[in-house]
Amino acid sequence: xxxxxxxxxxxxxxxxxxxxxxxxSGNTNSRNCMAWFRQAPGKExxxxxxxxxxxxxTSYADSVRDRFRISQDNAKKAVYxxxxxxxxxxxxxxxxxxxxxxxxxxxxxxxxWGQGTQVTVSS
Numbered sequence: 460x461x462x463x464x465x466x467x468x469x470x471x472x473x474x475x476x477x478x479x480x481x482x483x484s485g486n487t488n489s490r491n492c493m494a495w496f497r498q499a500p501g502k503e504x505x506x507x508x509x510x511x512x513x514x515x516x517t518s519y520a521d522s523v524r525d526r527f528r529i530s531q532d533n534a535k536k537a538v539y540x541x542x543x544x545x546x547x548x549x550x551x552x553x554x555x556x557x558x559x560x561x562x563x564x565x566x567x568x569x570x571x572w573g574q575g576t577q578v579t580v581s582s
Contacts, residue, residue, distance in 0.1 A: 552578075
């Protein structure tokens with residue numbers, strides 16, 4: 460089992476920045492990939508970014524590429540999402556997720572999820 464705890468959400472003005480943190484505990488060596496997803500009210504959960512725990516390769520959704528950056532500190536079992544040039548449409552609950560299987564943007568591949576952290580961007 461892997462437990463995930465997110466932090467760092469909050470409010471920001473459009474054009475501002477926030478950083479989200481996700482710390483893993485438990486059987487962390489089983490992780491293959493970590494990812495960030497988000498879900499706005501009334502919308503489906505959206506993939507944002509993934510990172511391979513070994514090697515650090517990353518991939519981004521088109522909606523956040525060039526604005527958001529996913530990174531990790533394996534010694535701390537932590538994954539980060541640096542969000543720059545925030546837009547009101549980035550307002551959502553952000554979730555950290557981990558998979559022991561295939562690294563993918565498919566939500567159902569992720570076995571472990573955090574509780575989410577709210578990000579609100581005002582214009």
